[in-house]
Each structure stands twice: as structure tokens, then as C-alpha cells.
Amino acid sequence: MKEKIKELIEFINKNKPGRSINIMEVCGTHTMAISRHGLRQLLPESINLISGPGCPVCVTPISDIDWVIEIARQYDVSIFTFGDLFRVPGTESSLYNEKSKGRDINICYSPIDVLNFAKNNPYRKVIFIAIGFETTIPLTSVIVKKAYNEKINNFYIYNTHKLIPEALELLLLDKEVKIDAFLCPGHVSAVIGSKPYVFIAKDYHIPCVISGFEPLDILESIGMTAKQVKEGRSEVEIQYKRVVREEGNPTAVKSMYEVFDRSDSEWRGLGNIPGSGLKLKDKFLRFDVRTSFPVKKIKSSEPAGCECGNVLKGIKKPTECKLFSKACRPENPVGPCMVSSEGSCAAYYKYEKLKT
Amino acid sequence: MCLAIPAKIIKINKNVAEIESLGVKKEVDISLTPEAKVGNFVIVHAGFAIQIINEEDATFIQNYWKKYFYEGKN
Amino acid sequence: MTNIKNIGNRKINNKKFKDEIIQLSHGDGGIKTSELINNLLLKYFGNEILNKLEDSAVLNCGRKKISYTTDSFVVNPIFFPGGDIGKLSICGTINDLVTTGCIPLALSLSFILEEGFPVSDFKKILLSTKKILDETGLNIVTGDTKVVEKGSADKIFINTSGIGLVGNDINISPRKIKVGDKILINGGIAEHGTAILSCRKEFNFKTNIVSDCAPLSSLVNSMTAASKNIHALRDATRGGLASILFELARASKTNINLYEDKIPVKKEVLGICEFLGLDPLYIANEGKMVAFVDRRDADKILQSMKKNKYGKDSQIIGEVTEKGEGLVILNTELGTRRILDLHYSEQLPRIC
Numbered sequence: 001m002k003e004k005i006k007e008l009i010e011f012i013n014k015n016k017p018g019r020s021i022n023i024m025e026v027c028g029t030h031t032m033a034i035s036r037h038g039l040r041q042l043l044p045e046s047i048n049l050i051s052g053p054g055c056p057v058c059v060t061p062i063s064d065i066d067w068v069i070e071i072a073r074q075y076d077v078s079i080f081t082f083g084d085l086f087r088v089p090g091t092e093s094s095l096y097n098e099k100s101k102g103r104d105i106n107i108c109y110s111p112i113d114v115l116n117f118a119k120n121n122p123y124r125k126v127i128f129i130a131i132g133f134e135t136t137i138p139l140t141s142v143i144v145k146k147a148y149n150e151k152i153n154n155f156y157i158y159n160t161h162k163l164i165p166e167a168l169e170l171l172l173l174d175k176e177v178k179i180d181a182f183l184c185p186g187h188v189s190a191v192i193g194s195k196p197y198v199f200i201a202k203d204y205h206i207p208c209v210i211s212g213f214e215p216l217d218i219l220e221s222i223g224m225t226a227k228q229v230k231e232g233r234s235e236v237e238i239q240y241k242r243v244v245r246e247e248g249n250p251t252a253v254k255s256m257y258e259v260f261d262r263s264d265s266e267w268r269g270l271g272n273i274p275g276s277g278l279k280l281k282d283k284f285l286r287f288d289v290r291t292s293f294p295v296k297k298i299k300s301s302e303p304a305g306c307e308c309g310n311v312l313k314g315i316k317k318p319t320e321c322k323l324f325s326k327a328c329r330p331e332n333p334v335g336p337c338m339v340s341s342e343g344s345c346a347a348y349y350k351y352e353k354l355k356t
Numbered sequence: 357m358c359l360a361i362p363a364k365i366i367k368i369n370k371n372v373a374e375i376e377s378l379g380v381k382k383e384v385d386i387s388l389t390p391e392a393k394v395g396n397f398v399i400v401h402a403g404f405a406i407q408i409i410n411e412e413d414a415t416f417i418q419n420y421w422k423k424y425f426y427e428g429k430n
Numbered sequence: 431m432t433n434i435k436n437i438g439n440r441k442i443n444n445k446k447f448k449d450e451i452i453q454l455s456h457g458d459g460g461i462k463t464s465e466l467i468n469n470l471l472l473k474y475f476g477n478e479i480l481n482k483l484e485d486s487a488v489l490n491c492g493r494k495k496i497s498y499t500t501d502s503f504v505v506n507p508i509f510f511p512g513g514d515i516g517k518l519s520i521c522g523t524i525n526d527l528v529t530t531g532c533i534p535l536a537l538s539l540s541f542i543l544e545e546g547f548p549v550s551d552f553k554k555i556l557l558s559t560k561k562i563l564d565e566t567g568l569n570i571v572t573g574d575t576k577v578v579e580k581g582s583a584d585k586i587f588i589n590t591s592g593i594g595l596v597g598n599d600i601n602i603s604p605r606k607i608k609v610g611d612k613i614l615i616n617g618g619i620a621e622h623g624t625a626i627l628s629c630r631k632e633f634n635f636k637t638n639i640v641s642d643c644a645p646l647s648s649l650v651n652s653m654t655a656a657s658k659n660i661h662a663l664r665d666a667t668r669g670g671l672a673s674i675l676f677e678l679a680r681a682s683k684t685n686i687n688l689y690e691d692k693i694p695v696k697k698e699v700l701g702i703c704e705f706l707g708l709d710p711l712y713i714a715n716e717g718k719m720v721a722f723v724d725r726r727d728a729d730k731i732l733q734s735m736k737k738n739k740y741g742k743d744s745q746i747i748g749e750v751t752e753k754g755e756g757l758v759i760l761n762t763e764l765g766t767r768r769i770l771d772l773h774y775s776e777q778l779p780r781i782c
Contacts, residue, residue: 029358037763038768097453112404187406381637425700
């Protein structure tokens with residue numbers, strides 16, 4: 001493996017452009033992999049990796065967390081969430097804290113397990129927190145359709161799904177954000193294919209490389225991105241050819257849009273992004289927990305001094321946030337970027353301590 | 357946002373497949389990859405197969421992982 | 431019994447314990463556990479010996495040294511691949527005791543049983559407990575049993591304690607760790623934690639993973655017979671290998687290099703970790719002893735470990751590089767480095 005790494009580093013160095021460039025790795029799983037394998041240590045100084053907003057937990061508005069907590073407090077329900085969201089702080093509590101107080105909040109591995117739980121426990125009202133991007137959205141669509149067809153009427157979803165390409169466009173329109181290229185999320189792209197990124201390359205002249213998650217994948221993708229910048233090209237290239245096809249997974253995309261329509265969506269730190277969210281089609285509206293479990297008005301507020309928004313946009317590095325490593329640490333996180341397993345700040349917290 | 361791993365399909369029963377990866381077996385939903393057959397490799401995310409991949413590519417990843425484990429003398 | 435030597439004044443820690451309710455993270459071996467111990471418990475009970483926070487206390491009794499430890503077991507499920515709560519309690523206590531290099535002498539065993547707990551299950555647990563006692567030649571010399579109302583305990587909780595005799599020529603403690611020491615482990619990591627995860631119904635995995643739960647008294651005996659230059663021993667339990675290395679680095683004020691390609695991880699263990707997005711370095715073990723030894727004796731000690739049934743997959747996994755603030759640096763397969771931290775809490779399965 002060391003020979004292959006050497007080859008890829010040479011490839012990167014050979015193709016690094018004459019100036020300093022910013023490559024945004026959109027996906028939180030990439031952020032973690034880069035940090036875990038210490039990949040920044042292998043890159044030339046002129047290549048700067050910025051972590052982007054592809055961490056679904058990080059971009060879920062604080063009001064959504066507060067809302068779910070309020071439902072847990074007001075109603076006798078069984079709530080299921082992916083582990084990623086469990087410790088993210090809301091305005092004054094978290095799902096983890098609420099569980100400590102005795103609320104029925106559980107971690108699930110798969111949405112299908114949640115549906116099966118609802119089926120096997122018809123007297124419990126079961127809520128699935130549907131979070132995630134296009135990798136995960138088709139899964140929610142499958143279980144909603146199943147619940148509809150099998151008349152599982154005690155099952156609900158709290159929909160907070162979001163779409164990636166629209167967020168990327170917003171970043172490009174923001175003058176403060178300086179991105180030279182995108183490392184695109186490999187498994188989101190396994191579903192949507194490469195076509196949704198073409199507008200970025202064509203209209204904004206920003207190179208996009210769809211990357212896998214092993215260190216060799218990421219290094220190769222960085223090399224391919226740098227090469228495009230150096231050669232003045234802007235195309236969508238697939239490095240992760242083993243999994244990503246140009247057309248993606250049409251069955252998965254079709255399933256998504258059988259259940260959801262596009263809508264606007266609020267992204268924590270980025271604001272409202274038109275067309276970047278999903279809402280249940282009328283046929284499936286009864287699964288929407290917000291209609292069936294109304295809550296009184298919630299007062300949500302962002303924690304003072306939290307720079308997660310700027311970190312998500314790549315404007316500030318985690319180390320440039322005043323709270324980083326002081327008031328905001330993994331054991332006492334202020335914002336989601338520190339608590340999420342793939343938040344930039346959590347990744348940096350481990351990585352940046354190393355002074356070589 | 358995308359934790360997913362390659363696995364081999366060893367059994368199929370309607371929309372549920374038993375898959376195996378690194379010696380661990382599990383049932384996953386294959387509604388999103390209806391063309392999948394026994395013997396195919398798939399990428400698995402949160403209990404669902406989301407794409408079919410070819411054997412050579414799956415083996416590439418598994419060979420990469422071999423650096424991180426040993427078979428053990430049980 | 432001669433008087434135990436004066437165990438010193440209580441040390442007062444200045445940090446406040448801020449939490450208002452006890453949470454699961456206070457018990458998972460991560461940072462919150464550390465806060466509970468340092469900022470709350472030691473304020474009430476701190477003394478020279480307890481403050482060392484070692485797995486076993488060593489007490490001077492006249493010319494003898496006694497090793498003394500206690501532990502409680504609340505594992506769920508109580509039956510898991512490779513063992514049960516009974517086997518776990520004896521192995522866990524023995525393993526804590528032998529971190530001082532002592533010869534275990536006797537154990538205590540107490541039960542808190544939930545009303546309605548099936549006697550057939552209790553008998554299974556008693557049998558597996560007895561098996562380990564027979565294997566190690568140890569006896570339960572005192573104990574207690576309580577029964578509480580249904581709902582007040584989860585089936586069965588066990589508390590144990592153990593005493594052992596430390597040879598006069600043996601002095602094993604994190605304070606003896608030196609620059610240049612090699613770090614050894616007796617086999618694959620994360621097996622206990624992944625065995626527990628693998629049988630959780632909600633995950634629905636089918637694997638052959640078995641907990642590494644084992645009594646390591648014979649292993650440590652072979653090691654101390656091979657060399658008197660073992661500086662520190664620690665059994666890596668909750669919080670995983672990374673957590674105890676972190677603690678030992680801090681306690682000895684040294685920096686450690688760990689080699690990713692030398693750390694043994696079984697294939698299926700890695701499989702569970704890949705599925706759930708977990709790092710094996712932070713997953714619980716119940717039959718793994720980590721040793722810091724003088725570099726000149728490292729190979730000799732390694733060979734003695736490999737001859738023991740619980741040490742066949744032993745490896746040298748790292749070394750103490752310098753005096754420092756207690757950094758544990760992982761040298762990755764790729765030739766890069768990253769710092770391992772005390773995990774702020776138990777890892778949760780993730781999809782991202």
C-alpha cells in the first residue's frame with residue numbers, strides 16, 4: 001500500500017496548480033476519513049481541504065431537534081433515530097438527555113427495523129426521524145410506501161431530509177466562500193449519478209470529482225481535482241467508478257419521487273435553500289408527524305458564539321471559532337459540528353492537536 | 357453522510373437478501389436494487405442495498421481491508 | 431493482622447461536578463466517567479492510594495504487599511457469545527488483581543437479584559462462574575445475596591472483590607513506565623464489545639464472534655516468570671485499548687507511539703465495526719492485558735505470552751517515545767499520524 005500512496009502523492013504533486021487552491025470535500029464521511037487517516041499530512045501546502053455542509057446532522061436546524069424533543073415530552077411515543085443525531089444539542093436539551101430522563105428514545109441501525117417495530121407493536125405510536133441526504137432518502141421512501149401498502153397506521157416520520165446539489169450552488173453564490181473545486185459525495189452519487197453536478201462544472205466552471213472513501217480513493221480524487229484546476233478544465237469526473245454510474249440508481253431516485261416532492265428547506269448555518277428539501281406527497285401526508293402530533297410554539301435559539309454556520313460554508317476553519325476546544329469540546333459540544341461523528345470540528349479536534 | 361460497505365448476496369427471499377461482509381451476515385432490503393441476484397456484490401447503507409457493484413471491485417475493497425485484520429486462531 | 435500503613439491525606443480536586451442527573455455516559459469509561467470519579471468521588475474519598483486510580487490497590491501490610499480490588503457487573507445481555515455475567519465477573523476481578531503482578535488469593539461474590547429472575551438462568555451463571563474458579567484454582571470466601579422487587583434491577587447485578595499477594599520482588603505500576611518501553615498485548619481487540627453488539631436483536635447480525643472474556647492470571651504469571659522488568663500492566667476493558675493507553679500515558683507523563691498495522695483485529699470484529707461505523711480501538715475487551723515492558727526483555731516476554739492459551743496472538747504494538755503530556759499517537763498504515771483521545775462517550779452506531 002505504501003507504494004500506491006507514494007504514487008498518488010507524486011500524482012498530486014505533479015498536478016498541483018501554481019497557486020494555492022481550496023478543495024471542498026462536501027461529505028462528512030470524507031471529512032472523517034481524511035482526518036482518521038491523517039491525509040492532510042500527505043498533501044502539499046498549496047492544496048487546502050475545506051470541510052463542507054454534507055453532514056446531515058450538522059445542517060439540521062436546531063428547531064427540528066427542539067421539536068422532536070417537545071414531541072417526546074408531550075406524547076407517549078417511541079422515537080427512533082440514527083445514532084448520529086443522538087447527542088446533538090438542541091436549545092436546552094438533546095435526545096440523549098431526554099432518554100436519560102426516561103423518554104422512549106432509541107437508536108436504530110436501519111429504517112426497516114423501525115417499521116418492523118411499529119408492525120410488531122401496534123399499540124405504540126412509532127416515530128422515525130428521517131434525516132440524511134440522497135443516500136438515505138430512498139430508504140425512507142421504501143418504508144413509507146410499505147407502511148402505506150401494509151396499512152401500518154401507528155408509524156410516522158419526522159422528515160428533515162435535504163438535497164445536496166442545491167446546497168452546493170448556494171455556496172458558489174456566496175461571495176465569502178472561496179472554492180476552487182468540489183470533492184463530491186460518493187454514496188449520494190451512487191444514487192443520483194453524476195448528472196446533477198454538471199451545472200456546477202458548466203455554469204460555474206468549478207471542477208467536480210466524485211470520490212470514494214478509502215484513503216486511496218480520496219488521494220486519487222484530490223489529484224484528479226488538482227489536475228483539472230491546473231489544466232483549466234471544469235468537468236464532472238467519477239473517481240469512484242466501482243460504485244457510481246453516470247445514471248446513478250434510477251430505481252432509488254424513482255422511489256424517492258414517488259413519495260416526496262421538492263420543497264424549500266432550512267439548513268442550519270446556511271439559511272433557507274429553495275428546492276433543497278422534500279415534503280411528503282399528499283397521498284402520504286398522514287405519515288408526517290408534524291400534522292399528527294402538533295406541539296406548542298417552540299423557542300429555539302442558536303448558542304451564542306457558535307460558528308458552525310461559517311465552518312459548514314468553509315469560510316472559517318474549526319480552529320478559527322472562538323469556542324473551539326475551549327467552551328466547545330466533544331464532551332460538552334456547543335454546536336453540531338463538534339458532536340457529530342463527522343462534524344468538521346470533531347474531526348479537527350483530534351487532528352489539530354498533533355504538532356509535527 | 358454515506359457510510360456504506362460492499363457485501364455479497366448469499367440468499368434472496370423476495371425483497372430481503374442475506375448478505376455477507378468480512379464474515380458477518382445480515383439481512384438487508386433489496387427493494388432499491390431489484391435486479392440483484394445471488395452471488396452479486398452490493399453496497400449496503402443502513403440495512404439497504406443501494407447499488408450493485410462488480411466482484412472485482414468488491415474484492416479490491418476487501419483486499420484493502422485485509423491489511424487491518426487477521427483470521428485469528430479460535 | 432498488622433496495621434495497614436498510613437494511606438495519606440485526602441487530596442481535594444478543585445473542579446466542580448456540574449451534572450445534575452446521572453447519565454449512561456457516566457458509566458461508559460469515557461471522559462464523563464473520568465469527571466464523575468475525579469470531580470465527585472475523589473472529593474469524598476480521595477487518598478494517596480485511591481487517587482492513583484489503578485485497577486487494584488496495593489497495600490503494605492508489615493513486610494507483605496496485598497493487592498485489593500473490587501468491581502460490579504451489570505452487563506446486558508447477561509448471556510452473550512463466549513460467556514455470561516458470572517464468567518465476566520470472575521475474569522474481570524482476576525484481571526484487575528493481576529495488573530499488580532500479584533498471585534490472586536481469594537474472591538468475594540455478591541448478587542443483587544430481581545424478583546422473577548428464573549432460577550434456571552441463575553444456575554447457568556453459577557455453573558460458568560464455578561468453571562472459571564476451577565480453572566484458576568480460586569475460591570469464593572465470602573459473599574452476599576439480595577433480592578429486589580421486579581423492576582428495581584435488571585435480572586442480576588454482581589459485585590465482586592479480590593485479594594492477592596504481591597511478591598516482594600515485584601513492583602508494577604504506571605509510575606514505572608520509562609521512555610523506550612515496548613507495549614505488548616495478548617491478542618485481538620474489540621472482541622467483547624462486538625460480541626455484545628452482534629447479539630443485539632435490533633442489529634440482527636449473524637457472526638461467529640465470541641467474547642474474549644478470560645482469566646489472565648496464568649498469562650501474567652508466565653510473563654513475570656520470564657522477566658522482572660514489566661513496568662505496567664492494565665486490562666483493557668470498557669473504553670477499549672485507546673482509553674487505557676491514554677490513561678497510562680497521562681499517569682506516566684509520557685508520549686506513546688502505536689502502530690496501526692501491528693494491532694491485531696479479527697476479520698469479523700472489523701466487519702461489525704465497518705457496518706456500524708465504529709472504531710475498534712475504543713470498543714470493550716474482557717480478556718486483553720496490555721503490558722509496558724523494558725525494551726530489552728520485550729521479545730522474551732512476548733514469547734512467554736504466546737505459549738499461554740490466552741496469548742497465542744500476542745503482539746508488540748507500540749513503544750514509549752519520550753517524556754510528555756500523555757499523547758497517544760497512532761502511526762497509520764499510510765505513514766501518517768493521528769492522536770488518539772479519551773473518547774468523550776461510548777461510540778454509537780452511525781449511518782454517516
